[in-house]
Amino acid sequence: MAVKRRYPRQWAWPNGAQIAFSVNLAFEAFIEHSQFSSSNKPGRPDVFSLSFGEYGAHAGAFRVLDLCDGYGFKGSMSTNGLAAERHPDVVRAFADEGHEVVGHGWANDRLSDPNDPEAELAEIRKCTAVLSEAAGTRPVGWTSPGSQGSKNTLGFLKQEGYLWNGDRASDDLPFVEQTAHGPMVLMPRVNTPANDLTMWLKPKNPPSIIWEQFKDTFDTLWAEGAAGCPKWIEIVIHCHIGGRPTLQPTIRRCFDYVKQHEAGVWHARKRDIAEWALKRETQKEKAAE
Numbered sequence: 001m002a003v004k005r006r007y008p009r010q011w012a013w014p015n016g017a018q019i020a021f022s023v024n025l026a027f028e029a030f031i032e033h034s035q036f037s038s039s040n041k042p043g044r045p046d047v048f049s050l051s052f053g054e055y056g057a058h059a060g061a062f063r064v065l066d067l068c069d070g071y072g073f074k075g076s077m078s079t080n081g082l083a084a085e086r087h088p089d090v091v092r093a094f095a096d097e098g099h100e101v102v103g104h105g106w107a108n109d110r111l112s113d114p115n116d117p118e119a120e121l122a123e124i125r126k127c128t129a130v131l132s133e134a135a136g137t138r139p140v141g142w143t144s145p146g147s148q149g150s151k152n153t154l155g156f157l158k159q160e161g162y163l164w165n166g167d168r169a170s171d172d173l174p175f176v177e178q179t180a181h182g183p184m185v186l187m188p189r190v191n192t193p194a195n196d197l198t199m200w201l202k203p204k205n206p207p208s209i210i211w212e213q214f215k216d217t218f219d220t221l222w223a224e225g226a227a228g229c230p231k232w233i234e235i236v237i238h239c240h241i242g243g244r245p246t247l248q249p250t251i252r253r254c255f256d257y258v259k260q261h262e263a264g265v266w267h268a269r270k271r272d273i274a275e276w277a278l279k280r281e282t283q284k285e286k287a288a289e
Contacts, residue, residue, distance in 0.1 A: 018225030060243020
């Protein structure tokens, strides 16, 4: 008996792929503390916690580069402006390898003030300039630290020439939202089940949890794609977290599983997915006129 398809959106990927797969990288810098901290006292920097965050620039980023290169995967690297200012060589290394450099606020432990739009716009412009200088090309994607954007974020990003934003978690697929300055592609957070921060570091789970959740998610979406309703899966690797040797076997297991389904997978950066989504939705609007 045929299974009913109740998902309301009609969708397709290039070349009829059953599933899209992307690698979300993160290269972050901190002012007071990283995500691994025992004090978190406001105004008092946690030196050990900051050193944990610096691992990405000193070791983790290069292990991640080697890992992705071994599989031929090109990712999208959410990059704090402060990280690019401190370590432009790391950012340039990723950009030169074909990875997408993505705006990620100035410092990862500093959220923008939703009541100060001028400061938010100034931060977007500052980050854009620093990332463009470090990477040799300007970013077109932006995800706020903690995905904590404001009601002004989308309009500011579109005004400044951005294509996509990753601050939402409301769908399985990209969607387009209109701003006062034109359409912005929303790239929802589909990566929570395979995120080294939320699934390993913070809850103190064994690394195998990431593999188990990635496989279960992949299998479910693969079946939906086979039934004519293709979706998107992503894995998150922070250079200072997933770049550590402990998680390498788990990440490789996930990558190997993707490779086993090679014929039906579209490997893409988030920029590529956003460009596809914008083109597709624009064509739909024109056809409906």
